[in-house]
Amino acid sequence: MSTYILMKILESAPSRYDRGIRILTLGRLDKVYDRLTSHIKSGERVLDIGCGTGALSLRAAQKGAKVKGIDVNSQMLEITQKRAMEANLTQNMELCEMGVAELGSDESESYDAVMSGLCFSELTEDELAYSLKELRRILKPGGLLLIADEVRPKRILKKMVNWLIRFPLVIITYLITQTTTKAVKELPKKIEESGFLIESVTLNRMGNFIELVTKRPEK
């Protein structure tokens, strides 16, 4: 019986992804994404890594940018495609089923901006290091890397409170979507070490969610 229940839940995972992630992030994600995409200008070439159901891609396309969204989950891409069609944005969007490890085929210095919404926390350590290297290569000098993600709080007390709040949320989210995110350790440091300049860092009050605006140096 248990396998049956598990199977039933698993079957509908991608369509429930949005709802699950909203629970996990307590609904604050929309505002964060609005702020991040405020850096995108019309006509720019933008890459959205781990675009999922298209929250960032659609916002950027709405602003007139040419967006390429990549994700490893073909069903999430289908949802994004459907939404793009409904919003009449398909001419501004290109969706590819690929992971960050497959970015090697993208040309150097070909993007004005790269967006990453809750993608880094799904990557392994090796993948994160590799993708930061690749993103620096494919961004134009002066191009922006925009990040919204979960991080680990630094203070012990916040760490404990964070764990207590997150634990039930993680379980609920896992039951609904079989997705969970693994908060990244020392993300700003890793990004600086990969040769990006940090323009602005916004941490929420709990210190567990970060918004980063970073830049590939001009020269």
Added chain:
Amino acid sequence: MNPFSYIVVNVVEILLRVVPLPCRAGLVKIGNPERHSPVFLTCNYHLTVERVKRALKGVDCYLLVANSRGINVWCAAADGHFTNHDVISVLKTSGIEELVDHRNVIMPQLAATGVEAKIIHKKSGWKTIWGPVYAKDIPLFIQNNLKKTPEIREVEFPLTQRIELAASWAFPISIFLALIIIPFWPEAIFPIILMIWGLSFLIFMSFPLYSRWLSSEGKRIGLIFFDFGRGGFQLILWCLLIIGIIAYSHLFVEFSWGFIFRWGFISFIVVLVLSLDLMGSTPVYHSGLHEDRLLKVILDEKKCRGAGFCEQVCPRNCYGVDSNRHMAAMPKTERCVQCGACIVQCPFNALYFKNPKGEIILPDTIRKFKLNLLGKRLREK
């Protein structure tokens, strides 16, 4: 890992078998590998990684641990948690390409239901060699110059695995039921847990005795009792329990209908939970739960050229390849567990699924949506 901690890890993680337990993904060096040493790949379920490491002891090689979200190879590959992307990712990001001169990766055979050798080769340049089903057979596989005998291609359900399965079901179920019962009836916890463990071991230990009567066809007794054609086993088991309970109440406690009713109900729930998807929880049968998923693998003889990928990846040895006629054949279709590996790997798309309504499910649908999403896709159509 020393033998003591290895045993502890095994015991703890078998009890928690139903929960994903991830470990670090990436590159592991075993022994003193050189530029021509073999490269093995597995998933990042912690117990699997420990077992593979143990099997590779004494072999100088590299082990790549791909991110399968802490789920074992077969389950993760079948439900889309262990995909081409995860394999390509670990090949590209682990740094293995700088360490070896060759581009051959030995993959667990059971990954074949979700990982496509053709795509891996196209996108990363790495050639897949399908390894054995079980990590314990890796030394034999190396001795045979990376060739597989039918024995190491086959999934079995031996005693050790049945013990594992019994414990891994009994533990979470007893915790769950105990938590529910504590507020209402605390004194019943011990007998209930005893019943769960006893039944769980009884069902899985005695598996070889009754497995020949298992069938997913012809289930007709409602939603509940169906794994046994007409659903005998659970009923028999439950009746035996009831007789036991009545006998116990006569001999040791004062006879009361309330006692029999309560324990009859609880034993019913326990039997139900443990055996509702009995066949689906074994590796040697496909689940009998979904009538619309009783799929048959069909071979299109016009397309088949006898490449034999199906024979290499079938975990039930259903296939034989006639090398004179360059044609595969399925002499043992009744053993099929519908894992779909043969369909996914066939380079000529010569195999496909057919459901009971006669609808055809094409290879690309399975490659894209994986096995567990078939039900959904079929409903949508």
